[in-house]
Amino acid sequence: MSRPRISRSRLAKAIHSVSSPRRLLPGAVLAALLSAGVAHADPVKLDIPAQSLASALREFGKQAGLEVLYSPDVVKGVKSRAVSGSLEPEEALDTLLQGSGISYHRDGNTITLSAVTSDLLQMGAVTIEGRGLGATTDGTGSYTTGLVSSITKLPLTPRETPQTVSVMTRQQMDDFALNSIDDVMKHTPGVTVQKLDSERSAYWARGSQITNFQYDGIPSYLDTAYADGKTLSDMAIYDRIEVIKGATGLLTGSGQPGAALNLIRKRPTRSFAGHVSLGAGSWDNYRGELDVGGPLTDEGNIRGRFVTAYQDKNSYMDRYEQKNSTYYGILEADLTPSTLFSIGMDYQDTTPTASSWAGVPLFYSDGSKTDFSRSFNPGANWSSWEQYNRTVFATLEHTLENNWTLKLHLNHQESGYHAPLGSAGGGYPDPVTGEGGILFHGKYTGDTRRDSVDMYASGPFELFGREHEAVFGYNASRSVTKGNGYWDYPTPYDPSIPNIFTWNGKFPEPDWGSKANLKNYSQLHQSGYYGTVRLKPTDDLALIAGARVADYHDSAEQISDSQYGYYVTPQSTRKSGVVVPYLGAVYDLNDNYSVYASYTGIFQPQQLRDVNDKPLDPEEGKSYELGVKGEFYDGLLNASFAVFESQQDSLAVETTNVTPSGGIAYESVDGTKTRGFEAEVSGELLPGWQLQAGYTHAVSRDKDGHRIRTLNPDQLFRLYTTYQLPGELNQFTVGGGASYQSKIWTNVSDQNYETVKYTQGSYWLVDLMTRYQITDNLSATVNLNNVFDKKYFSNLGFYNTGYYGEPRNLMLTTRWDF
Structure with missing residues (x-):
């Protein structure tokens, strides 16, 4: 052949x-x-x-x-x-x-x-090349990766990539029991996790919220307000997560300058392999996982992989329970020696009980700060935010005789939620009697259907006697979202809480009725042609130039029919021929070090609304990055240092006001700048010693020099490491980590409805782990998180509430590899 x-x-x-x-x-x-x-x-x-x-x-x-x-x-x-x-x-x-x-x-x-x-x-x-977006990390035992393609679709090593990329590998997830995307983001250098309530999280980097998600390189958008399962994703089905720092509009069409996440699924193995794991932890946290894959024919030209996970866990919050079911399957076939076809699906259901909606009240009626126990759950017993996510995908790749690769990727995703919600987060309770608390309440249902296509050609070409690389492609997506809200009740409903100190979740559920008071319908179309050329004028110099010509159309209609009246709010945003440029240069100083610079444009249409319910104008700007990268031990260890700046107009900043429909109102700010620097190292320092560490300093200011987005710490440090003991103790692996963030603050409303500043001080969190290899196939791992049981708010100000981080907790996982 x-x-x-x-x-x-x-x-x-x-x-x-x-x-x-x-x-x-x-x-x-x-x-x-x-x-x-x-x-x-x-x-x-x-x-x-x-x-x-x-x-x-x-x-x-x-x-x-x-x-x-x-x-x-x-x-x-x-x-x-x-x-x-x-x-x-x-x-x-x-x-x-x-x-x-x-x-x-x-x-x-x-x-x-x-x-x-x-x-x-x-x-x-x-x-x-072209068999994936980067080097597979599953089974390597490494805290770094060999190839990254998420920025330009060119398969480049981390050192060759002119932007900062943090890769959370399969080994890191297994070592520290990072079973959810929240867990992974809490370990990722430069990323802040703001926990809004029991079912929703927001991720931030370089002063901007991360709203661009990719799945095997296919763009998707995260709408934090109406959670659809993305921030509850189970990590069992993923090989790694690539976190691309800076703007990523070249491939996604729109994007914040903070970062984008690319979740890359596991692929079939070429030999039969798999594992079964069982885990048990604090607060009745039980988990089981099965992962098996390998060839399905004697020739090995057809391969498959199946992964399933089930988790049933209670919480440090009283009465709260969450059940997660995850299934994933993929088949790939070598149709010819040069043609690969793959098809797969993933499925996840999340069913919680006693969901919270926002956090706990921050102030008592006398103006003093509340100090609830972390076990206090504001959710009513009937409150539940059920979410689901389904994806079907197919990929066809063909490698030509000239070593160019043609690739077609199709993706269909369905997600949705059913959320009757009640949470004791409102009002200003009396510090003695407990009176004055209010139950946040409402019912929301909705679903999103998204279809995406991505097709491109990539490969080498010769010019002036040297070999260069190029990629040219087109991608498009269409999503339709429908949502309903219920809050006018056929029978009178009193949300007053008699005594917040005796709250146990037993509170009557409203009669929601059959009529939706709010109906949302929106369609989002994005498409664009993109191209990137990587020129090698010398052995040591690489120049990258690319651009995307994007079309964007977002149309929506909101119908409100309630006791406050009937009104229809249409909106439409259309942008055509928007050019998003990308420029980069990498120069090799020697065998280990390179310097680099990159520039890209920012274009981000916004669905956030101001106090008059008017959508904000698209966010636009520029992003710059300059840095040095190091590669050691044939790529087993990577390091980077970067300085960056983003300039933005129409930046959305949260206010203490609400929209007519009850959502958080935002204001648009021009002339903002985010500046900072970050350093990171990941990989194998010595045989058996894996490490990932990073330090980030970033500050956002308005045109007058005032700090904005102060819920993002200006300093963030993460370090996680493991070491396999040598000699007779080599059955033991020990490790741990530490995370530090500086103080955060935001403006909230006190008991007199005056704006005041609320601060969460800086803090450290420390984790420990150890694994014992009982036999060749059986191992046991213990993870101890928040060793010193630090009490802190992971988020402040969301609907004038605060949400506590997890107390000290323990997880034991046994695993059988075959």
Whole structure:
């Protein structure tokens, strides 16, 4: 069979050297591989515990003094067996690779692995570009990744990418029991999590809210007000999350300058592998997970993967319970040696009991601050914010003889919510009698249907005797959202709470009636042509130039029919031919360090409304970034430092007022600037020592120099690390982390309805973990979070309330790998 052609520059990047820190250059790959010296023939002393095959091979290379070469695709998702004793290298390799479907070839001191499957897979130490948006992290044991494509769709290493990218890998999620997207964001450098209530969260970076979500590179929009499951996503189905800092309008069409999230799903493994895990934790938190994948034919040309997870957990808040069901399945097939087809679906249901709506009151009636127990749940027993999310997707890729790749991705997503809500967050209770509290109440239902298409071509081309890269594409999406609100009741309803101190959730539910008082209908169409060229005028210099020509049309109609009258509020925003530019440059100083600069435009239509219920004008501006990046140990460790600035007009700033329909009112501010810097390091510092750490300083100011968006800390520090003990203790992995954020504050209304400043002081949170490898296949992990039981607000001012962060809690997870 014919094979796709692989360019020499890509060949070098696909080969991983696990025992030598030198960087292999494209023009001298074979010479470097064959210069290892004289082969070991005598037995060597080895002590390698069962672990991911990628990690085991690195350790084998170090202990045996051999160079082991492999493609990440060959070893991803594969677990090794334990090897111990004085063994010949071939004998040890036979044990490590037993049952994996992987063979090896030895030439001197060099071992090259190959997958024993179809002709396409026998390419061994090469990776066909375009098989994903980045290097798979599942099974690598690493806290970093090899390739990132989320910014330009060009497969670049983190060092080659002229923006800051934080990657939360599968290993980090497993080590620290990061089972929800909230958990992951709390660990991500530079990202702040504001917990609005029990079912909703908002993520912020560089002074802007993160509203752009991508799923395998397909854009989606997060509407925090009407939660649709995105911030409740279960992490069982994802390989990694790439957090792209700065504006991302090149591929998404619109976007805030803070960041975008790209959630990348797990892919089928080329050999049979999987795991079963069971967990139990504080507050009756129980979780089970099954993940299995591998070839479905003897040739391995059809592969599949199935993942399911179920979690039933109570909470530190009294009476609250949440049940999550997640299912994911994917099939991929090599239609020809050059053509890959994949199809899949994911499904998630979240069913809570006693949901809160906003947080707890901040003030008593005498003006003093409240100090509720963290166990206080303002949610009524009947309050529930049920959410669901369904996605079906398909991808077709074809690699041409000239090494260009054509890709088509189709995506259909359905999400929705059913939310009869009641929460004791209103009013100003008396500090003695408890009288004066008010029940927030209302019922909301809605659903969103979104269809997306993305098609592009990418590959190398020659110009002036040098090889360059380009990508050209088109993507479009159409979403339709319908929503209803109920708050006029056929029978009178008194929301007054007799005594907030005896609140136990037992409160009558309103008769919602059958007539919706508020009806929302909106359609959002986005489309655009995009292109990016990466020029290499010299070996050390890369210039990236790109642009998107975008069309945007948002039409909506809001019908209010209540005791306050009947009115219809139509709105329409249409922008055509909006050009979003992107420029970047990366210069290699030496084998380890590069400097870079990037510029991109900002274009973000807004659905937020002012006090008169008028939608705000689109946010527009510019984003700049300048930095230095480092790559060490053949990419096993990455580091970066960046300074950035974004300039924005029509920036939405929250006020203490409400819209006519009861929502939070915003005002538009021109001439704002956000400036700051951030540093990050991620990957393997030493054998068995993984780390991710980052420090971010960012401040947003208006044109007069005053601080705005003060709910975002100006300083944020995150550090999480694990270390596998050496020698006889290598069955133990220990780790932990610390997170610091500086003070935040916002304006709220006191008992006299006057605007006052409310502050949450700076604080540290500390977590610990340890894992014990009981057998080759069975492990147990313990996670202890918020070790010092710090009490703090994770959000302030949302409907004049505060929401507490989680107290100290424990989670035990057992896992069987097969």
